[in-house]
Every structure is written in C-alpha cells, then in structure tokens.
Amino acid sequence: MSEPIHLTINNTPQSAEVEPRTLLVHFLRDQLGLTGTHIGCDTTQCGACTVHLDGDAVKSCTVLAVQADGCNVTTIEGIGSVEALHPLQEGFWESHGLQCGYCTPGMIMAAAGLLQRIPNPSEDQIRRSLEGNLCRCTGYHNIVRAVQYAAAKIQG
Ligand code: FES
Ligand code: FES
Incomplete structure (x- = not known):
C-alpha cells in the first residue's frame, strides 16, 4: 500500500506515492534519481546520506x-x-578535502548546516559538528580546512 506525499525538493514541488516503510534516502535516490545523496552504512553511523x-x-x-x-x-x-560551486564545494576542491569523494556530499551538507547556525565556527566546533560523518580516505584535517575556507569566503 502506498501513501501520497507532497514536498519541496531543491526548490521544486514534488508529489509521489511511497510505501510507508520507504526511507527518505531511498526515495531520493531510487524514485527521484538524486543519487548525490549516498548510502555508506546500515547503522546510521557514516553520514553519507546527510540532507x-x-x-x-x-x-x-x-x-x-x-x-x-x-x-x-x-x-x-x-x-x-x-x-x-557552493563555497563549501569550492573549499573541498581548493583544500583537497576529498579523495574518493564518497563521503563528500554528506560532509558538505553537514557543514552547510553548521555554517547556517554558526557562520564563523572554531576548529573545535567544525570537528564536533562533523563527528557524525565518517571519511575513510582523507583523515579530517583537510576537511576542516575546507569548511574554514568556506566560512571565510561566505563572510567575504
Ligand atoms: S547511510 Fe545514513 S548514516 Fe550511513
Ligand atoms: S573521501 Fe573517500 S570516504 Fe571520504
């Protein structure tokens, strides 16, 4: 049995029928083809699916x-x-904040949430806000630098 839903995705109204058990990440990827949102675990730990x-x-x-x-x-x-590019996307590019890139969409969405709440975060605040996002490749130093780059760019 499907349920109708009406929502706005990336400023575009969308209506769809979904099964009640469908996860938002599967709806975005499988029904809407928005595959930039990744799935990296089945234990709610990696953050690759952050929106x-x-x-x-x-x-x-x-x-x-x-x-x-x-x-x-x-x-x-x-x-x-x-x-x-969004300043965060530019920051990841300029600061070498990615290698395989699998975690990057989730990192950027989590960091964008941080910069909306705290426009000029400390390094500690950046690290704490990203602790729910795992990267298997880069270590985290360049990811932190990428967020600092974006914060500085957004503030001019
Ligand atoms: S896929 Fe959602 S936290 Fe890993
Ligand atoms: S860049 Fe590969 S998992 Fe983060």
Whole structure:
C-alpha cells in the first residue's frame, strides 16, 4: 500500500506515492534519481546520506519519506552547480578535502548546516559538528580546512 506525499525538493514541488516503510534516502535516490545523496552504512553511523530537512541537517537513512511530507528537502544537487560551486564545494576542491569523494556530499551538507547556525565556527566546533560523518580516505584535517575556507569566503 502506498501513501501520497507532497514536498519541496531543491526548490521544486514534488508529489509521489511511497510505501510507508520507504526511507527518505531511498526515495531520493531510487524514485527521484538524486543519487548525490549516498548510502555508506546500515547503522546510521557514516553520514553519507546527510540532507537538509526544513533547514536542519539530518541523516536521510533515519527518516521515512512519509515523515518528510510537507517539508522542504535540500540535497547536494540543490546547493551548487558545476558553473557556480557552493563555497563549501569550492573549499573541498581548493583544500583537497576529498579523495574518493564518497563521503563528500554528506560532509558538505553537514557543514552547510553548521555554517547556517554558526557562520564563523572554531576548529573545535567544525570537528564536533562533523563527528557524525565518517571519511575513510582523507583523515579530517583537510576537511576542516575546507569548511574554514568556506566560512571565510561566505563572510567575504
Ligand atoms: S547511510 Fe545514513 S548514516 Fe550511513
Ligand atoms: S573521501 Fe573517500 S570516504 Fe571520504
């Protein structure tokens, strides 16, 4: 049995039918083709699936699609483009904040949530805000530098 949902994704209204058990991450990837949101675990630990739900960074593998009914969802596809990178995307590029890139969409969405709450975070605040996001490749120093780059760029 499917349920109708109506929500806004990356500023575009969407209506769909979903099974009540469908996770938001599967709805985004499998039904909408928004595969920039990744799945890196089945234990809610990696953060690769992070999106914004009504402005808050959430792990979309912990949210049912029906719970997002009526909400605004932003995914990595909604915050920048190849022609106009988001300052965080630019920061990851400039600071070598990625290697394989698998964790990067989730890192960027989590960091974007931090910069909305705290525009000029300390290194400690950056590290604490990203502790729910795991990277198997880079270590975290360059990821922290990427967030610092973005914070400075956003503040001009
Ligand atoms: S896929 Fe959601 S936390 Fe790992
Ligand atoms: S860049 Fe490979 S997991 Fe983070």
